[in-house]
Amino acid sequence: MCSGLYRTCDCYRNSTMSIQWFPGHMAKAKKLLAECIPLVDVVIELRDARIPVSSSNPLLAEMLGGKPRVIALTKPDLADERRTVAFMARFAGEGLACAAVNTRDSKGTRELLGIVKQVAQRTIPRDGASSRALRMPRAMVAGIPNVGKSSLINALAQRKAARTGALPGLTRAKQWIHLSSVLEILDTPGLLWPRLDDPEIAFRLAVTGAIGEGGFDRFALAERLVRLLTHEYPAVLAERYRVEVDISAGEGSILTAIGERRGCLTSGGKVDLARVADLILLEFRSGKMGRFTLDRE
Numbered sequence: 001m002c003s004g005l006y007r008t009c010d011c012y013r014n015s016t017m018s019i020q021w022f023p024g025h026m027a028k029a030k031k032l033l034a035e036c037i038p039l040v041d042v043v044i045e046l047r048d049a050r051i052p053v054s055s056s057n058p059l060l061a062e063m064l065g066g067k068p069r070v071i072a073l074t075k076p077d078l079a080d081e082r083r084t085v086a087f088m089a090r091f092a093g094e095g096l097a098c099a100a101v102n103t104r105d106s107k108g109t110r111e112l113l114g115i116v117k118q119v120a121q122r123t124i125p126r127d128g129a130s131s132r133a134l135r136m137p138r139a140m141v142a143g144i145p146n147v148g149k150s151s152l153i154n155a156l157a158q159r160k161a162a163r164t165g166a167l168p169g170l171t172r173a174k175q176w177i178h179l180s181s182v183l184e185i186l187d188t189p190g191l192l193w194p195r196l197d198d199p200e201i202a203f204r205l206a207v208t209g210a211i212g213e214g215g216f217d218r219f220a221l222a223e224r225l226v227r228l229l230t231h232e233y234p235a236v237l238a239e240r241y242r243v244e245v246d247i248s249a250g251e252g253s254i255l256t257a258i259g260e261r262r263g264c265l266t267s268g269g270k271v272d273l274a275r276v277a278d279l280i281l282l283e284f285r286s287g288k289m290g291r292f293t294l295d296r297e
């Protein structure tokens, strides 16, 4: 039986999928963020362009107080471009400064840096007589795990200043990075909120890679992804895996067909459904299936 927050078995496969992930280091991350917010002039809130609303962290919004914030939409290369543009227009309409940044080719970094410096100028302490800035602007990146915080810092710094990686929960402590003489920027650990009450938001966070492996059943997650793709993008699975997609036979039968096609077999020659689940989650997350935005404007 599985218990507590860490559900690794699939005992709820036929029930509503349960996703929660708030390991010990996350509680520490929350404390650290609260300590760091007063040290900076502006907070760059990173949101995944595939889920620009679901990846907005309510805890962070609470902790910000009156601190100015700028939204950076990350991984736009994996999202539906038209929807990214629409979301940016929506945020601008709400008075939120926003830029989309692809850290793979650094597109959007200059724009983001310009916005951050501009916003920071408003709050930076100044010499009373000359109104000269008394120090360099300070910013921090914050957001859900794996959203691309450390990658963004590296793209802004144009060097590998912070450690990055595909699994959420990599950065565990704060780290100041100096961007020449323009800005000091603080990398922080990813933060989720303790109870993911909305199962749809939890699914979107998990399928885009924000939740650690212990927080969900990967087979149930893959099944749900198959269901979503079959309903909303009916051609995707058939085209990518050259299988017949008949959802009336169940998601499991589609996963089995993909496993047969891709040779994901156990030593006994049966389809290894855990490997198939990993395969389709990996290919979805890496953009091999196409570009998707799961939130709706």
Ligand SMILES: Nc1nc2c(ncn2[C@@H]2O[C@H](COP(=O)(O)OP(=O)(O)OP(=O)(O)O)[C@@H](O)[C@H]2O)c(=O)[nH]1
Pocket (backbone or CB within 6 Å): 074, 075, 076, 077, 078, 101, 102, 103, 104, 144, 145, 146, 147, 148, 149, 150, 151, 152, 163, 164, 165, 166, 167, 168, 169, 170, 171, 172, 188, 189, 190, 191
């Ligand atoms: N496709 C794509 N992948 C990106 C982009 N930015 C970051 N990534 C990938 O996203 C993954 C997570 O990046 P990190 O920078 O380590 O994310 P993080 O927010 O610092 O993660 P934690 O420290 O674990 O909270 C890595 O595999 C990056 O290569 C992007 O613009 N496009």
Ligand SMILES: [Mg+2]
Pocket (backbone or CB within 6 Å): 149, 150, 151, 163, 164, 170, 171, 188, 189, 190
């Ligand atoms: Mg990091």
